[in-house]
Amino acid sequence: MKVAVIYHPDFGSKGHSVLKARIKPSFEALERSGLLEGEDVQVFSAEAAPLALVERSHTREHMERMRTEPSERMYHEVALLSAGSVLRAAEMVAEGGAHHSFAYTGTAGHHASPGSCWGFCYYNDVAIAIMRLREMGLARFLIVDVDPHFGDGTRNFFGEDPHVYHVNFNHQVSSNYxxxxxxxxxxxxxxxxxxxxxxxxxxxxxxxxxxxxxxxxVVFGHDSHADDYGGFELTTAAYPKMARIIKEASGERGVVFVLSGGSIPEVASKAIPEVISVLSGR
Structure with a gap:
């Protein structure tokens, strides 16, 4: 299988209020695209990330806030499901079940630090997936965050880790390496x-x-689109080109796309199928 797509209808019905409207329309656009015909691209259902794994990734205080504070508690279950989507997408690539994958989510993850969160993010889905992959014997990872908001949570997890290479796009006018x-x-x-x-x-x-x-x-936030809320002025034509650049640079190594920011259904409905098409080699 070339691409595994991980999805759950709860992302569109129970996801964060800013993010969820794009989920069902974009998945329906994927179904209409013809990409799901045949064996190259297949859809799998997300399952909640194991609580024990999430608890090893985040502090006890953070987990308690997620369970008790009203603004966090209302998204606790769908955040676990979102982390589970990314986890399954990563495991399938690591185990060879798929060459690449695309994980739908109902909440984002890159602003979630070990002990705090903000910006529609509750659990750091990529950090949780990397913890699991390291248990499986993998060690070194590239994270390319193209969401226009700085992925501070991911940096707080991996900023001192020489075995994680973190490319982070953002609104700042200066760059640093x-x-x-x-x-x-x-x-x-x-x-x-x-x-x-x-x-x-x-x-x-x-x-x-x-x-x-x-x-x-790849932390994929289409809030970078000119019609979305993120502040970049990209067009939908940028997203398949982006996917192609990343895929070609990765060579034979697997790529896991993780849906992040973005709210506009029309943008998601065009961008997501085109990204998956690139991953499939069409």
Whole structure:
């Protein structure tokens, strides 16, 4: 199988109020696209991440807030399901069941630190998946965060880890690369267009592809679209080009796309099937 798509209808019905409206329309667009015909692209149901694994990733205080505070408690179950979606997507690639994968989510993850969270994020789905993959024997990972908001939670998990290479796009107008710690921050401003974004992504992936990673995670926030809330000025044409750059730089190594920010159904309905099409080789 070329691409595993992990999905659950609860992402569209119980997901965060800002994020959930895009889920069902984009999945229906994927069904209409013809990509699910045949064996190359298959859909699998998400299951909640094991609570014990999540508890090893986050502090006891954070877990208690998620269970008791009203603003967090209402999304606790769908956040566990979202983390489970990313976990299954990563495991399928690691085990060879799929070459690449795309994980739908109902909440995001990259603003969730070990002991805190904000910005529609509750549990750091990528950090939880990496913890599990390390239990399976994998060690080195590339994370490419193209959501226009800085992935501070992911950086708090892995900023000191020399075995994780973290490429992080953001609204800042300055950029920074810490070669020793593998932290590459790319600030392209609030009005970044397709050309700027794709040029900077290509340069970053050229640097990252020599890092001996085993799996690449892509934190995919389409809030970077000009019609969405994130502040970049991208068009939908940028997303399949982005996916192609990352896939080609990853070579034979698997790529796990993780749905992050974004609220506009029309954007998601075009971007998500096109990204999955690139991953499938069509």
């Amino acid at each position: 810490d070669g020793e710690k593998r932290n590459h921050d790319i600030g392209i401003g609030f009005d970044a267009d397709d050309e700027t974004f794709l040029r900077e992504l290509s340069a970053a992936m050229e640097m990252a592809k020599d890092f001996d990673f085993q799996i690449c995670f």
